[in-house]
Amino acid sequence: MSASFEIQLIAVVVAVTCAIPGVFLVLQRMSMMSDAISHAILPGIVVAFLLTGDLGSPWMILGAAMAGVLTVALVELLRKTGLLKEDAAIGIVFPALFSVGVVLIAQYAGDVHLDIDAVLLGELAFAPFDRMTINGVDFGPRALFVMSAIFCVDVAFIVLFFKELKLTSFDKALAGALGFAPAFLHYVLMGLVSITAVGAFDAVGSILVVALMVAPPATAYLLTDSLKPMIFISVGIGALSAISGYWMAHFLDASIAGSMATMTGVIFLTAVVFAPHRGLWSVRKRRSSQQIVFGRKMLVIHLYNHEGLPEANQECRVDHLEDHLRWDHLFATRAIKSSLQLSLIKQHGALLSLTETGREVARKSLVEL
Amino acid sequence: MDYAIDIRDMTVAYREKPVLWDVDLQVPPGVLLAIVGPNGAGKTTLIKASLGLVKAAAGSVLIHGRPYAEQRSTVAYVPQRGSVDWDFPTNVLDVVTMGLYGQLGWFKRPGKAERVAALKSLAQVGMEEFAARQISQLSGGQQQRVFLARALVQDARVYFMDEPFQGVDATTERAIVDLLQGLRKQGKTVAVVHHDLQTVPEYFDHVMLLNVRRIASGPVEEEFTEENLRTTYGGRVAFVSALSAAKK
Ligand SMILES: Nc1ncnc2c1ncn2[C@@H]1O[C@H](COP(=O)(O)OP(=O)(O)OP(=O)(O)O)[C@@H](O)[C@H]1O
Ligand SMILES: [Mg+2]
Numbered sequence: 066m067s068a069s070f071e072i073q074l075i076a077v078v079v080a081v082t083c084a085i086p087g088v089f090l091v092l093q094r095m096s097m098m099s100d101a102i103s104h105a106i107l108p109g110i111v112v113a114f115l116l117t118g119d120l121g122s123p124w125m126i127l128g129a130a131m132a133g134v135l136t137v138a139l140v141e142l143l144r145k146t147g148l149l150k151e152d153a154a155i156g157i158v159f160p161a162l163f164s165v166g167v168v169l170i171a172q173y174a175g176d177v178h179l180d181i182d183a184v185l186l187g188e189l190a191f192a193p194f195d196r197m198t199i200n201g202v203d204f205g206p207r208a209l210f211v212m213s214a215i216f217c218v219d220v221a222f223i224v225l226f227f228k229e230l231k232l233t234s235f236d237k238a239l240a241g242a243l244g245f246a247p248a249f250l251h252y253v254l255m256g257l258v259s260i261t262a263v264g265a266f267d268a269v270g271s272i273l274v275v276a277l278m279v280a281p282p283a284t285a286y287l288l289t290d291s292l293k294p295m296i297f298i299s300v301g302i303g304a305l306s307a308i309s310g311y312w313m314a315h316f317l318d319a320s321i322a323g324s325m326a327t328m329t330g331v332i333f334l335t336a337v338v339f340a341p342h343r344g345l346w347s348v349r350k351r352r353s354s355q356q357i358v359f360g361r362k363m364l365v366i367h368l369y370n371h372e373g374l375p376e377a378n379q380e381c382r383v384d385h386l387e388d389h390l391r392w393d394h395l396f397a398t399r400a401i402k403s404s405l406q407l408s409l410i411k412q413h414g415a416l417l418s419l420t421e422t423g424r425e426v427a428r429k430s431l432v433e434l
Numbered sequence: 435m436d437y438a439i440d441i442r443d444m445t446v447a448y449r450e451k452p453v454l455w456d457v458d459l460q461v462p463p464g465v466l467l468a469i470v471g472p473n474g475a476g477k478t479t480l481i482k483a484s485l486g487l488v489k490a491a492a493g494s495v496l497i498h499g500r501p502y503a504e505q506r507s508t509v510a511y512v513p514q515r516g517s518v519d520w521d522f523p524t525n526v527l528d529v530v531t532m533g534l535y536g537q538l539g540w541f542k543r544p545g546k547a548e549r550v551a552a553l554k555s556l557a558q559v560g561m562e563e564f565a566a567r568q569i570s571q572l573s574g575g576q577q578q579r580v581f582l583a584r585a586l587v588q589d590a591r592v593y594f595m596d597e598p599f600q601g602v603d604a605t606t607e608r609a610i611v612d613l614l615q616g617l618r619k620q621g622k623t624v625a626v627v628h629h630d631l632q633t634v635p636e637y638f639d640h641v642m643l644l645n646v647r648r649i650a651s652g653p654v655e656e657e658f659t660e661e662n663l664r665t666t667y668g669g670r671v672a673f674v675s676a677l678s679a680a681k682k
Contacts, residue, residue, distance in 0.1 A: 227543075228535060228543055228544070231524070235519065235524065236532065238511070239532065242485045242487060242506070242509070243536035244506050245540075289523060292523050292524055
């Protein structure tokens, strides 16, 4: 495998793994929690590193998961005092934990790989150099193995608890009443977010973790109306951001993680504009096509009302419509063109008249009104 | 006597001030009960505490003689409509099927039998043609009926409903009342948080007046009195007497 391929593979696995728990964070309106956790796991990582002297050991993942769950518990505790809202509680807890991590690094781990830049942005480009070797045999980049294992854990959790997660995400009270322990599921989910964050963090840094957890599910949310497709679309968008981000970085000679984050944003914005039902574009198109339908109706009714009357020569002129119906020129042109296309009306010079179909539509519309 | 709902000495405090104080409630089976009281009286809290969703500082709850944890499968709960996110990516049938998750238990997925049951209870609330509708595209009254269908599908013995009439039009309200009275005729017990005092005597046979403490509870004709209402609603005497005038 070439280094370039390995980097892309790692990027895809990281992105896909982040998207899975991200779906439930977005649905439970806890996107900010990913931000908090991905920063707050730092002290967990540092403490585990200081105790074991090994980066990327399972202890580090465990330490991070514990720090993540601690974050959630502290936020919960602060919120329960009723003195501040959840977002404020998050805003207090995670900088506190993050700064503890930063101080610990500066004090005790200054000369190892754990430096602040790597923490924020990661360095995917170096990931292929850290190999997984057993008895001298090279199995591939270590990050790929770690992340794939986390991916399997995430998938197993979602598959096993799909029904329960759906219920607690939608209606926590009913989940509780039916005995589904929503608090327990919440902490397990947060534990997963933490494990995923620490795995991803090593490769891509904490900022990208947030982008990868939140942006693909938020994009998928615009594209579908049901949960399962939302998960698959999120995963697909994660993978797409990873690969396109890699090539963007390649051509611009930029940071891979940064480019991936940019791509998640670009894809999200594209969805905001072009999503089939919820996108700005289709909302606009729908509105304008509804307006044209309405315009056609007004037009045929107007022609119908004046049909065969002495003033018809006046009333049924193209230019008169603009005054009488208070239409701007562009809209009048479009309504007339569309009515002509559907052969609701005929045009002789500047004069319009109804066809038999047009008369029928006018009668029907009058009844509807 | 075997009460369907038997709440004793229930006290709940979110902070230092109690929102429920030493509340007792005994409801015999086969009763349609209105839980009535001003905003913030603790009606929602009473239901949540009964279902173990809120921790009570003191008190006990028995459903048909046994603790709620043992009776989950025989109790259905309709939360206040506003308590969930109606933009959630799912459809009507799916939401109704959630009522059956409790019977399915952990891990087991709903299948055809569950869908059939869910469709049947959607039909009971007149919503079968909405089965595939995305839930964000429902009106308030339709949302309420979906919630009702979700409770009906559980085929419970005891129902707790938090403001099922909130935001529904007169026809729908009438249809829901008929449904509830149908449940009572089958011997089920239905406790409903209700805000419209005028319709209490018409719709319900028992009433509980609540304002942090239990003011009264029992058959409507005995307990739904002007004096009890005055105690429950405190200062708003003019409103209450206008109401009792309307009653006559
Ligand atoms: N999670 C909570 N934390 C703190 N206080 C709460 C919480 N939930 C409710 N309360 C308080 O408890 C009291 C009772 O609330 P509850 O929701 O039970 O009232 P209610 O009778 O259902 O009112 P409404 O008619 O407005 O629905 C209120 O004063 C409310 O402010
Ligand atoms: Mg309430």
